Amino acid sequence: MTNLEEALGEIDLLATAVATDAVPTKSALDDKINEHFAGAVVRKDLVKAVRGNAVVPSYVLEYLLGQYAASDDEATIQAGIDSVRQILATHYVNRNEHMLVKSEIRRKGRHRVIDKVTVTLNEKNDVHEAEFENLQVKGVIIDDVTVKQNPKLLVGGVWCICDIEYFHSDDQRVVPWILGSLKPIQVAGVDIDAYYEARKAFTTEEWIDLLMQSIGLNPEQFNERGKLIALTRLIPFVERNYNVVELGPKGTGKSHTFSEFSPNGILISGGEVTVAKLFVNNASGRIGLVGYWDCVAFDEFAANRRTDQNLVNVMKNYLANKSFSRGTSIYGAEASMAFIGNTTHTVPYMLKNSDLFDELPDAYRDPAWLDRIHHYIPGWEVAPIRSEMFATGYGFVVDYLAEVLRAKRSEDFSDKYKGYFTLDNSISxxxxxxxxxxxxxxxxxxxxxxxxxxxxxxxxxxxxxxxxxxxxxxxxxxxxxxxxxxxxxxxxxxxxxxxxxxxxxxxxxxxxxxxxxxxxxxxxxxxxxxxxxxxxxSAPAVLVGSGSSGAVGPVQPVDVPLAEGHRDFSAGQKGVSYENLLLPYLRGASKITITDPYIRMPHQGRNLADLLSLLASAKDAADEIDVVLVTTEEPKVEFKQNQLLMLKAIKDASDAVGVRLAVRLDDTIHDRRIETDRGWRIDLGKGLDIWQRPSDNPFDFGRNRQEFRLIGSAFTVHFVKIPVGSEG
Known part of the structure; x- marks a missing residue:
């Protein structure tokens, strides 16, 4: 065991080691991913490196990276990045440079562009015409075979690599732009059997982490429940006619999956939806979005107050029966639907005054419409997106994964639980x-x-x-x-x-x-x-034997007898603080030992400082408390110095207010507990680090008030009465 002062004496040596050992390395999971999915994965931080000012979905960039940088060899990756950057610089059409690109096509006679292409049928001339979104060119003739092979061109548009030619004619009615070739940006196909075989090499935890990295999220920043919530957003891409709602605070990445993840889904504003656009146009007989996309997601759905009752009725029938009628015809489709919106009230407010669908327009709060929703994702449990939450490891090229999920849509796994479990018969x-x-x-x-x-x-x-x-x-x-x-x-x-x-x-x-x-x-x-x-x-926080109702309440008065027992806490829970969880059992103690192997990161140091300041405010100003912290030393050399300096700063601040802190470094510990000289031992399931990391918002109330923070993962705290003077 080493004390803090001895460890601080090694700082100069640590600084030298950091300078010579700062090369980042891939994780063991990254190595396994590259071993079993070579050529189908890409390092996720490369998307940001190559994006530049190209306003394109991530799957477009990853398609290009998959062609040139799908490797774990650093030299190949750098060469691939350079190639993709060059391709984007040469062929991507920035909207504000469309006239420059047009001039380039005219000068060269033929030029390749990357743009979003939408096709319409010109009934008067009986031809299909393409429109290029950023190039701002329309009326370009496109052959019927290409349209038939890529029907999504007719609804919503598709990102493509196209060769555009220029030929001027004296006839003013003739468009000078000619489509030489068109190639949608998508993977041609996947070997599903190879996908199954490679899956066997991964544990369930590793596979979930791979999926998290594939959608651009760092699995280390999410607990098990948070990962399930993130993966639930993918179900509309793998399950036919699946209806899901997610309502939650702003900035939690609700729409990211639907806008960036897959070329098989489309994200539209809730206010832009019409019966003709979504289902079928009676005038032309052309089927709408549900006929061409695997998933149709409605963004800002809760903010849409302009409601077409006819749309609600048609949607209600489609959500229930996978079909809709317009005129004398009945149509069927397989598109899943996701409804995404922001909440303006807290969960307890909604429970007290309304319901969890409180934010939806009144027309959609019809019980018959809501009954068609298969799952409600609790968006309030998702922390605001921070920079460290984005993946830097390897994941599937999203277009590859999107094609795998599309291939799985025809399968049905809904009864796979029946070999182990049975649902209650009262469930409708x-x-x-x-x-x-x-x-x-x-x-x-x-x-x-x-x-x-x-x-x-x-x-x-x-x-x-x-x-x-x-x-x-x-x-x-x-x-x-x-x-x-x-x-x-x-x-x-x-x-x-x-x-x-x-x-x-x-x-x-x-x-x-x-x-x-x-x-x-x-x-x-x-x-x-x-x-x-x-x-x-999700079990409530109940102290067994204490008569607690399950909700975490105010600080327990000193004269109320303390009970032995335990409390269970769930991931995503709020209302928990050291004040109502620990302080009642620490009051009056003059010596406290805190054993927690993980006091390394800044937020973990903040937790320790919060507990020490709480002890300082609860004691008499004339008293002093001796606190011993037993923790482990950061194993990574480049971070060890920061940990030791942080602990020294906490000690200085704590000593100044009469809570004398001694730090002992012991790499053999694994338990997490607090012991006092008044006979209480508190066994901490997760140690002091029980909350999700704070958001980037400097005014987030959770920074100063612990009860506003979200619990990171489920844990249990045991309160044990031991004889005074016992070793525990």
């Missing part, structure tokens, strides 16, 4: 459809061969049940008449034990969640239930 057919489709989508993503263990299946099934329950419970708030038939969102295992599933907000705010329901919630946020039923999913 429509509720079961929502659960099964979400489960099927997650299985295709995480276990594409359909093979998984009981525990792996359980995690996905519970998450699917929770998302549909969130929809159903909001409907019950809106339409009280639907409460007459009780529904138990639960499942049984092979031992015939029943497991209830509750949402995080239900367990965190039980009184608000069922504020006007006729049943009284128990500690798990449930009404009644069999004695042998186990609550799973």
């Amino acid at each position: 057919t429509r509720d079961q459809d929502g659960i099964r489709k979400t489960f099927s989508g997650l299985m295709k993503l995480v276990h594409p061969t359909g093979e998984a263990t009981a525990d792996e299946v359980r995690v996905l099934l519970e998450f699917a049940i929770e998302g549909r329950k969130r929809v159903k419970d909001s409907i019950l708030r809106i339409d009280a008449t639907m409460r007459d038939t009780p529904v138990h969102f639960r499942y049984s295992d092979r031992e015939c034990a029943w497991h209830d599933v509750v949402s995080l907000e239900e367990s965190q705010y039980p009184q608000l969640y069922r504020r006007d329901w006729d049943a009284t919630p128990d500690a798990g946020g449930r009404s009644g239930g069999d004695d042998d039923t186990t609550v799973v999913g």
